[in-house]
Amino acid sequence: MNHDDQIEAIGAIFRCERDSASTLADIVSVHQHAAGDILASQGGPANHFWLVTEGAVRVDAFGVDGQRQQLAQYGPGEGFGAFPEASTHRAEISAASEATLLRFEATRLAEVVAGNAQVGAGMARLLARQLDRALDRMVTRTTYSAAGRVYAELLSLAGESARIAPPPKITALALSANTTRETASRAIAVLIRRGIVTRDDTCLVIASPRMLMDLIS
Secondary structure (H helix, E strand, O other): OOHHHHHHHHHHHHOOOHHHHHHHHOOEEEEEEOOOOEEEOOOOEEOEEEEEEEOOEEEEEEOOOOOEEEEEEEOOOOEEEOOOOOEEOOOEEEEOOOEEEEEEEHHHHHHHHHHOHHHHHHHHHHHHHHHHHHHHHHHHHHHOOHHHHHHHHHHHHHHHHOEEOOOOOHHHHHHHOOOOHHHHHHHHHHHHHOOOEEEOOOOEEEOOHHHHHHOOO
């Protein structure tokens, strides 16, 4: 990703003009990660704010008994990390797939947000969208069946492309949907048998997103 690509991506995410996006591009660094890479550890220092431009990032918390629980997943156009000041990571952050990220030092980003109205408005919209998505996830976990949560997670992972590459591992999918591996495996088997999804070693494709959505309950 060259400098012009960075400006274009920042402008799209913050919905700001090129001059404002250029101000942010001057303080950003680009990072590419393979699936499974750990970006931050639970309890470690949090000094940066990240924006996802490609791929997906997941956030997992570990309880006192060592049990992993997925808290969130971020895709293109979403952000996470420290803002407006440095803090401590409350969870582990890892790449759920190959991912390209823009990284800002938290306090420098806060200075630009405070001094540029367009960037400030863009950050407000970004955080508001993510709050809304977090509430959606809470509703999903409290109202959907176990299989319904698996199907909702697949739709979320696939996004508009209706494609997940590489295909999600059953254990990780079960954790994301807050259910057992066996339940997730059965749910996927139903979809494959009905032709709603296809899966091979390289990707999972949702052939009929509407049919999959109809199964969420």
